[in-house]
Amino acid sequence: MIRINENFTKLKASYLFSDIAKRVAAFQQANPDKSVIRLGIGDVTEPLPGVCIEALHAGADELSRRETFKGYGPEQGYAFLREAVAKHDFQARGCAIDADEIFVSDGSKCDCGNIQEIFSGDLRLAIPDPVYPVYVDTNVMAGRTGANVDGRYQGITYLDSTPANGYVPAIPSTSADLIYLCFPNNPTGAVATKAQLAAWVDYAKRNKAIILFDAAYEAYIRDPQIPHSIFEIEGARDVAIEFRSFSKTAGFTGTRCAFIVIPKTLKAYDTTGQAHSVHALWNRRHSTKFNGVSYPVQKAAAAIYTELGRRQVREMTDYYLGNAKLIREAVTSLGLSCVGGENAPYIWVNTGGDSWAFFDRLLNDAQVVCTPGAGFGRCGEGHVRISAFNSRDNVIAALARIAHALKR
16 A cells, blocks of 8 residues: 655645735735735846846857757756856855865755755754744654644754844754754844854854755845855854855746755764765765756856856845835834845844734735745744845835835
8 A cells, every 4th residue: 555754744734835825816816906016925026137148048059059069967067157156155255165065956945955865864953933944844744853733843943033032043952963044034034143153053063963054145145244154154164054046146036046065074973973974975865866957057157156247146136135125114114123124135024913914914905915924933923024026116116005004
């Protein structure tokens, strides 16, 4: 008799963004004459940078000629992209990361979920709350948690991110083996200082743990004192893995390209205490289950590291941060407190009440979609996430609608 992986039955009935989509669809069906502005899901709206379009075309043209045709590429990624990433994203910031420590993939969401496959099924987890749902759900699927009780899975040490700690969780008093951190944070937009990250590196060393550091939004950091990478912290090479994405950096949400950084010095242990190279384990998993990102897409990704590409990426991220500034100003003028939006494209608004009720109010009264904080965890209740990813005209129109709805 064929059987299912029963860990899947422990998952909540629906994924957060599926719930949102259903509510929005129901509203639109009931109100076909009303236009909806989406400031919920973090999908980009602006066209790809010009250098990326040119590189895509050039890469496709190469595939049209026998002498330049490419078939299967290296699963780890083409050397030209890995070398550009190592040079500009890490070595330029003083991080000792080599090109062969970078693995190109089709998305950080995939990497964040897939990485846990190479680790033991009985690891102790430390995961922030609120949190990007993928961190939790993939570990539930893998059987590392108990049942969901009152909105939290047994077996996880939840790292509370609240107004009291500036939405940057404190080091736990208990031990953990696998630690998820995300800065700039999704969903809160909060950032961590070098001192705060150094404390996590020290904790990981003491516990022989590994930090999974999601830096998908680092391109939005403008404060020069805020680290862009966990590898800016001394000793992080021995305890950390980093995830990066071109999705929000250069608008690749539909193009699909990202990378994961695993230092060759990073070790994990078997039941006898023998150390093993995490880099080697991931290389085996990656080579076995992944055929690589297409050549034209990697050419497009590499283009952002040219002088013109860096300028165009900066213009794009500045554009979204301009939206975020408008959102922050509008929210605070309505008497609501918020964080984020200064070094991140998300604004985390403290509504002071039920987050789904606030979501419904904005949808029904303003025809604006946000993301209810309760969908990100228990500590997300009383908050909503507003995304800066939309056109300037739509953001301005949405803010006028919100002001009208909330002042009634």
